[in-house]
Amino acid sequence: MKSQLNLKKAIITALFVIIGTAVFAQTGKISGKVSDKKTGETLIGVTVKIKNTAKGMATDVDGKYSLTGLATGKYTLIFQYVGYNGKEISDVEVTSGKNTIFDIILDEAGGQNLNEVVIQGSFKKESVNALYAQQKNSAVISDGISSELIKRSPDKNTSDVLKRVSGATIQDNKFVVIRGLSDRYNTAMLDGASLPSTEPNRKAFSFDIVPSNLVDNLIISKTATPDLPGDFTGGAVQITTKDIPDQNYITLSGGVGYNTASTFKDFFSGSRNTTDYFGFDDGKRKLQPSFPSTSRLAAGLTYEQNIKAIRTLPQDWSIYNMTALPTQNYQFTLGRVKDLKDNKKFGAIVSLTYRNAQSITRDAVREFYEYNYIDNSYKFSTNVGALANFAYTYGKSKITFKNIYNRIFDDQYTNRTGTNGSSGTDNKFFAFDLIQKSLFKSTLEGNHQLGARNAKINWSVGFSNVLNDQPDQRKINYSKNISDLDKPEVAYTANVLNIGKENTRLFSTLKENGYTGSVNYSLPVNLFKETSTLKVGLASSYRDRNFDVRFLGLQLGFNNENVEAIRARPLKTLFGKDLIESGAYTLSEIPNSGDIYTANSLTNAGYAMLDNKFGDKARLVWGVRTEMFNVNLKTLDASNKPVKQDYFDVLPSLNFTYSLTEKINLRASYYRTLARPEFRELAPFQYYDYEQLAFQQGNPALKRAQINNADVRFELYPSAGQIISVSAFYKQFNNAIESLNEDYNSTRTITYFNSDKADVYGLEFEVRKSLDFIAENEFMKNTTAYANLALIKSKVTNPANTGVVYLEKSRQMVGQAPYTINAGLQHAFLDNKMNFNILYNKVGRRIIAAGGSRFPSIWEAPRNVLDLQLGMKVFKNKGEFKINAGDILNNNNILYYDNNMNKKYEMNGEDETINRYKLGSNYSLSFSYTL
Known part of the structure; x- marks a missing residue:
């Protein structure tokens, strides 16, 4: 029943x-x-x-x-x-x-x-x-892209989208360069709140973590208003994700990709766990809780304790050979909206993303100083992400709760061969390097109208967590004298007699929590017989970081009878169980209390601004922002002086817009901004980067930079969605923060310093126009050409009286490209059911690190990048196929010393190659379907 x-x-x-x-x-x-x-x-x-x-x-x-x-x-x-x-x-x-x-x-x-x-x-x-x-109303000089244009592009994530924005280019497929300035001079904001740096050794945000189809709009503000954070100079990248969808939907998508340098090729790696495919290490690589502390190791272990401790370390040094599989990516997105009584509404968007790629960098050349190396690297990457946004509107109020999580798992095996003239050896170097990075960010925001005058109050609180975990980076080098290369009876032997940069095991963990809060109030006021807007606000941001690192290694005793025989063992058995159980190796640690640090910073800001209208044509947005900044950093080594800095900055800004006609704007602006050193840039932590063959080290004496900026711009809007613009800008830096290639030691050190003064000035041109002016037919009407070009000049005078005699007295600013080019052609046909898009990008040569006393600056050579996409909608526009081709030209990535100062790279000339490699072209097929 x-x-x-x-x-x-x-x-x-x-x-x-x-x-x-x-x-x-x-x-x-x-x-x-x-x-x-x-x-x-x-x-x-x-x-x-x-x-x-x-x-x-x-x-x-x-x-x-x-x-x-x-x-x-x-x-x-x-x-x-x-x-x-x-x-x-x-x-x-x-x-x-x-x-x-x-x-x-x-x-x-x-x-x-x-x-x-x-x-x-x-x-x-x-x-x-x-x-x-929408195009004309921006208070500042800005460029952006809407969700509608994103849909028509081949872009899977936000870093790809940024390539299409005027004056913006992407480095390493994830870091943004705006107006040719390095990424450290930009700030990233997600849903109104600043984002923390995702990188452990630089100030940069990895924009590839935000899926493009969840972006409502993306705007790069190139000039400042008082309601924007003051710590940017190139641009403030503002990403707004969707909250209340227009209608209910479920979207499923999947794709596979082929890389010409990697897919179906032999792929070598260390051990692989099932959980690696889901973006998480299974925990066996990290130090176990029972592992001896630094102080315990320093006090000395007994014979039995030494063996017991070594047993807990992973000892699988085998190199596994498999076939590199095609790139895979999947996404599930759910959108729900419910219209309630009394004009109330609730909406939610939930998305899950997954990507796995196995890439090979083959025959990377390193020919500089005394090095003559060839590298082959194999990277296994998994990226998982989730987004959950909720919004509720009632009356004249709205509450949103937005959350994003992304995790990147990069496990790389590198094999290096070649000679080192300074040591007189031929080498076989092996490195196993796993990095796990994650970002979680949650923001609760409220928007409310107060009274009947359209006054508004906006408030938000946010929390972010950044994790960068490097469990058991393992390195080992085999060598023999160059003079013995023609003697096959002389074996390569491993450097296990002591521990150093070539044979340590690194275990590091970086954890950072961030807390933000802000409140903004705007009120319409009558000034000069026009309705203007007064806006005031307060904001606070607190960051707290803990960084822990240990350098461990197994050292072979000199009194062992079979020292040379053991050193000649192949990598698979070099640390074999028989040797460990017999006590042949002693567990050692490099003292590093000066590398372990804790840090926190507090930024409090307040601002006031007026948005004045003068008649129908003129508009002035002006005001001032004040920021109080405090940073504290101390290492575990009490002999290191703690870093403590306090700054109070007054940052005025003025943005003037004059509308000559309904289709033409003239803009002018002045604003002051700043750049603060990141925790890593201040920390004395020294880390050997085997890929760069250099140490990375911070500078506790680093100061914050102040920048005065001025811009003018002409904008013409021929028709809706189209633009022609010309901009000019000037930037004056005081205490610019730059990376430096210190080269007075046998192994160079990449560190940071303040250059006294730097001047940057440039021109930008942008056009986005349909081709119907050539011929008035449907084909030309549906074809849009776009291009943006930035021409930039910079000059830096190296600081004097620092104890270093720099090889270069003046130079281009670090990270500043002399030009950037983006161009493309879009065409829609068959009633917009098919779309074709071809894109071109090029960035002028730029300095990666300023030169020292022995070698000139390190340059990155320009590359031509060509991408294209064909999209086809099917099943009554509910499904879509996309065929993508990325980096079709597959130009070399090149870092070099321009020894003859002729401003170009000469492979077989006087220039020295720090790194030259190709990543291959990418071809992919994807399909998405919306229910």
Whole structure:
């Protein structure tokens, strides 16, 4: 009886679902955003009605509206708002089961009772007007890309998207370079909050962690306003992820990729665990809890304790051979929106991503100083990520809770062969290196309208966690004298008689927590007979880092009778169980209390700004920001003086915009910004980077940099979605933070220093235009060409009286490229069911590290990068195939010493090659389907 009752309930429920689905399939909805024509500010409480019906609502705190349950057909919408001219828009078409997105702009009434005037227009014309306003209304000189343009590009993550933005290029497929300035002079913001550095040895954010299809919009602000953080000079990259979707959906996607240098080739690596494929080490590589502490090791272990401790270390030194599989990537995204009573709404977006790649860097050349090496590296990479965003709107308020998590697992095996002239040896070097990086960020934000004057208050609190774990980086070198190369009876022997940079096992863990909070208040005020906006705010950010590292190794006793025979053993048995159990090896540790550090910083900021309008054409956004910054860093070694810095900075800014016509803007700005040293740049921690054949070390004396900036820009908007612009800029640096190649020791050290003064000035050109001006036909109308070019000049005078006589007296600024080029061609055909996109990128040669007293600066040579994509929509536009080709030209990546100073790389000339390699071209096929 009970089972029959349950069956009836199930049948009734199923019928309701079927009926509900059928009803939804027969209806659609209209949604969009209402904004002020001159400022771009969204308008809260605008009345939106369907003409000749009782259906209507008011826009929420984001200026958004949503009219649901509409039958198929065309409607006329009426928009009314006190103080603004009303609009009546015809021909807004609704299609069954779909959401018609319609954004609109309203203009302020110019006199008494003009708010009662109703302007009539059409859906198509008003959509174009809204896009125009969005392009022109930025208060600052900025460039960006919307979610709609992202959909049409071949980009899988945010780093790829950034390549399309004027003046922005990407380094190492993840770090952004804006206006040719190195990534350390940029700041990254996600959903309104600053992002921490994801890298342990530099100030940089890895933009490849945010999937592109979850980005609502991406804007690079190249000039500052007081409500932006003060620590950027190249640009502030602001990423906004989606919260309330336009409609319910489930999207599934998957893809495979082929790399010409790697896929189906022999792939060598250390041991592999199943959990590696999910982005997590199984815990066996890290030091076990029972492992002796540093102090215990220093006090000395007994014979039995020594063997017991060594047993806990992984001893599988085998090199496994497999076949590199194609790149795999999968994504699941769920979007849900629920319209509630009284214009309340709840939305959620949840996404899971997975990527696995096995890449090979073959025959990388290193020919500099006394080195003549060839490297072969094999990297196994897994990337897993999750995003969960929730939003609730009620009345004139909105609460959002946004969360993102990303984890990167990179396990690399490197084999190096070649000679070292300084030691007179021929070498066979092996390195096993696992790095696990993760970022978690959570932000709770509220937006509320106060009173009836469109005053707004915004608040947010956030938490972030960064982890960088390097468990058991293992290195070992075999060598024999160069004079014995023609003597096969002389064996290569391993350097296990002592521990050093070539044969240590490194265990390091970096953990950092960040806490942020802010509150912003804006109030419309009447100045000069115009409505202006006063905005004030407070913000605070606290970061707390712990870094722990140990350098361990197994040392062979000199009194062992078979020392040379043991040293000649192959890598697989060099640390064999028989040797460990017999006590042949002693566990040793390099003292490093000066490398272990804790650090924290506190930034408190306040600002006030006015957004003034002067008539219909002029706009001035001006104000001041103050920032108090405190940093503390201390090492475990009490003899090292703690780092303590306190700064108070006043950062004024002014942005002026004059609209010559409806399609032309003139902009000018002045602003002051700064750049603060990162914890790693201040920490005295010294780390041997075997890939660079150099030490990495911080500088506790590093100061913060101050920069004065000025910009002018001309903007022409030929039609909606198109732009032609010309910009000029100047930047004056005091105490610029740069990387330095210290070379007075036998092994060079990459560190950081302040150059006294640096000047940077440049020009930017951008064009995005359809080709219908060539011929007025459908083909040219659907073809868009775009290009942006930046030409930059910089000059730095190396500091004097530092005890170092620099080889170069003046030079280009570190990281500053003299030019950047982005260009592309897009074409849509078959009623936008197919899209073709070809893209080109090139960055001028730039300095990676400033030269020292013996060698000139290290340069990165330019590369030509060509990408293309073909996209095809199927199954009534619910599915899409994409064929991508990346880095088709596969130019060499080159770092070198420009010894003859001729500003170009000569492979067989006087220049010395620090690194030259190719990564291969990438070809992929992906498919996505939206339910």
